[in-house]
Amino acid sequence: MRLPSLKSPLTLAWLAALWMGLLSNWPLWQRLHSLPELANARGLVFIGVFAAMVVALQGALLSLFAWKRAIKPVLAVVLLTAASLAYFISSYGIVMDPTMVVNTLQTDARETRDLLSWRLFASLLLLGGLPIAWLWRRPLDSSVRWTRRLGFNLLGFVLGLVAAALLILSTFADFAATMRTYPTIRYMISPVNAFYSLGTVAARSGAKPKGPPEVIGADAKLAPRAEGSKPPLLMLVVGETARAANFSLDGYARPTNPELAKLPILNFSNAWSCGTSTAASLPCMFSPLGREAYGKSKGNQETLMDVLQRAGLAVLWIDNQSGCKGVCDRVPNTSTAQLPAGAAPLPQGLCDGEECLDMALLHGLDERLATLDPERVKRGVVLVMHQMGSHGPAYFKRAPADRKPFMPECTTNALQQCPREQVVNGYDNSIAYTDHVLASAIGWLDKKQAQFDTRMFYVSDHGESLGENNLYLHGVPYAVAPDEQKHVPLILWLGQDLAPVGECLKQRLAEPASHDNLFHTVLGFMGVQTSLYRADWDLLTPCRK
Ligand SMILES: [Zn+2]
Numbered sequence: 001m002r003l004p005s006l007k008s009p010l011t012l013a014w015l016a017a018l019w020m021g022l023l024s025n026w027p028l029w030q031r032l033h034s035l036p037e038l039a040n041a042r043g044l045v046f047i048g049v050f051a052a053m054v055v056a057l058q059g060a061l062l063s064l065f066a067w068k069r070a071i072k073p074v075l076a077v078v079l080l081t082a083a084s085l086a087y088f089i090s091s092y093g094i095v096m097d098p099t100m101v102v103n104t105l106q107t108d109a110r111e112t113r114d115l116l117s118w119r120l121f122a123s124l125l126l127l128g129g130l131p132i133a134w135l136w137r138r139p140l141d142s143s144v145r146w147t148r149r150l151g152f153n154l155l156g157f158v159l160g161l162v163a164a165a166l167l168i169l170s171t172f173a174d175f176a177a178t179m180r181t182y183p184t185i186r187y188m189i190s191p192v193n194a195f196y197s198l199g200t201v202a203a204r205s206g207a208k209p210k211g212p213p214e215v216i217g218a219d220a221k222l223a224p225r226a227e228g229s230k231p232p233l234l235m236l237v238v239g240e241t242a243r244a245a246n247f248s249l250d251g252y253a254r255p256t257n258p259e260l261a262k263l264p265i266l267n268f269s270n271a272w273s274c275g276t277s278t279a280a281s282l283p284c285m286f287s288p289l290g291r292e293a294y295g296k297s298k299g300n301q302e303t304l305m306d307v308l309q310r311a312g313l314a315v316l317w318i319d320n321q322s323g324c325k326g327v328c329d330r331v332p333n334t335s336t337a338q339l340p341a342g343a344a345p346l347p348q349g350l351c352d353g354e355e356c357l358d359m360a361l362l363h364g365l366d367e368r369l370a371t372l373d374p375e376r377v378k379r380g381v382v383l384v385m386h387q388m389g390s391h392g393p394a395y396f397k398r399a400p401a402d403r404k405p406f407m408p409e410c411t412t413n414a415l416q417q418c419p420r421e422q423v424v425n426g427y428d429n430s431i432a433y434t435d436h437v438l439a440s441a442i443g444w445l446d447k448k449q450a451q452f453d454t455r456m457f458y459v460s461d462h463g464e465s466l467g468e469n470n471l472y473l474h475g476v477p478y479a480v481a482p483d484e485q486k487h488v489p490l491i492l493w494l495g496q497d498l499a500p501v502g503e504c505l506k507q508r509l510a511e512p513a514s515h516d517n518l519f520h521t522v523l524g525f526m527g528v529q530t531s532l533y534r535a536d537w538d539l540l541t542p543c544r545k
Contacts (some may be wrong), residue, residue, distance in 0.1 A: 244269070
């Protein structure tokens with residue numbers, strides 16, 4: 001029997017599978033080793049079998065690409081993918097499921113820069129660059145006929161699959177138990193997780209109906225306003241990565257809400273998000289369907305913004321983040337970087353040319369109002385503020401130097417490098433800054449009361465993990481996500497005309513609330529009549545006469 005030749009593409013494919021299975025997946029082996037169920041000799045055997053299964057599975061798949069011209073580029077791509085995933089999985093405890101792929105694809109360059117670090121570079125170099133440099137210099141045998149090569153490759157594929165299946169069967173009880181208790185573990189197997197999830201996302205978007213989104217609320221119109229009443233002006237603030245657990249309004253021990261605490265706000269302490277990422281939550285929040293039905297829908301519907309505009313209101317989406325994920329595509333939208341005509345220049349330090357602090361959302365608001373159709377403004381206005389909020393991992397960039405009550409704070413993106421208190425300090429500073437932004441927004445709305453009946457609705461898109469169970473950031477699949485990623489702050493502020501409603505709502509602040517309430521509460525605020533409206537999902541319904 002001859003040893004497999006190093007000149008064979010198939011041998012290189014299996015060597016790469018071995019390298020990735022044993023080394024690039026070290027965060028997975030470390031994770032499994034840390035599970036209490038596996039902290040014994042039997043657990044070690046299981047982890048060994050699991051690793052062999054991963055090698056066999058990835059070897060099987062790579063066998064299909066074991067052609068002379070294809071193998072080196074293919075291996076370079078998978079090795080680099082696995083190397084970068086090793087970094088992100090070990091640094092943030094993230095898992096590469098389809099939702100995370102969507103997040104990644106929708107992330108803009110600024111956000112990407114927040115995630116880069118020398119540790120990522122080192123991971124790419126050691127786990128990716130090193131084996132690629134070796135592989136690239138292997139001469140490949142070109143004397144083998146393609147039919148024979150095809151035979152070898154198919155054999156490699158089948159034997160790999162059979163081996164993987166046998167390995168799973170040999171330890172099936174442990175395997176099934178582990179997968180049941182920790183369903184996200186399978187999304188830690190790199191790099192098949194990334195390619196599998198990417199494929200799922202591609203298949204889903206391929207299945208998405210083409211063409212314009214389905215029209216919703218075609219019957220939307222404004223209820224006649226009482227004689228002499230003012231048009232409503234709603235500021236809808238879409239928060240980012242703020243979790244209720246760190247709001248002193250929701251019982252957090254540190255004073256993260258000093259300004260809001262002094263204002264007559266209504267803080268719903270039992271509010272839950274629709275998703276655990278911006279890409280999942282945002283479209284769901286602006287849909288009439290609610291979390292359960294939205295999850296089953298094709299997601300190709302118009303949004304709250306379309307319905308408000310169709311009813312004849314003036315709407316404007318102001319973005320201070322990576323865009324509105326399709327929610328505001330057909331209505332007036334702008335960003336903090338684009339100042340309206342006539343506005344004063346931005347105060348020093350608010351924008352650095354790439355990113356703006358959230359106070360920039362409130363800059364030149366009167367001038368922005370003046371850009372809207374005056375006929376619509378007379379009927380009512382909805383301003384949506386899409387915050388940068390507490391977007392991680394660079395929490396320290398979310399508040400200006402003179403607004404950081406909690407020090408010292410973590411000033412690197414590699415959160416696991418910092419003591420946990422410093423990570424929390426940086427995060428809490430971003431929450432305290434959001435407190436200041438919201439209180440300032442209420443100050444502006446208060447002044448507008450001569451002209452409008454004003455209201456504010458603030459809710460965060462999802463929460464965040466700050467190292468609990470070694471988990472950072474967000475985006476864990478909803479069914480298994482910890483509460484920190486789903487329990488969000490939800491705050492209303494009502495103008496004078498709704499003062500009696502506010503008094504009544506104070507008794508109901510502990511009732512369950514969620515993103516499901518957003519669409520219908522906003523319709524109620526603005527007096528929009530449509531068959532879509534569900535009074536039972538309008539937060540104000542129990543207190544309206
Ligand atoms: Zn988000």
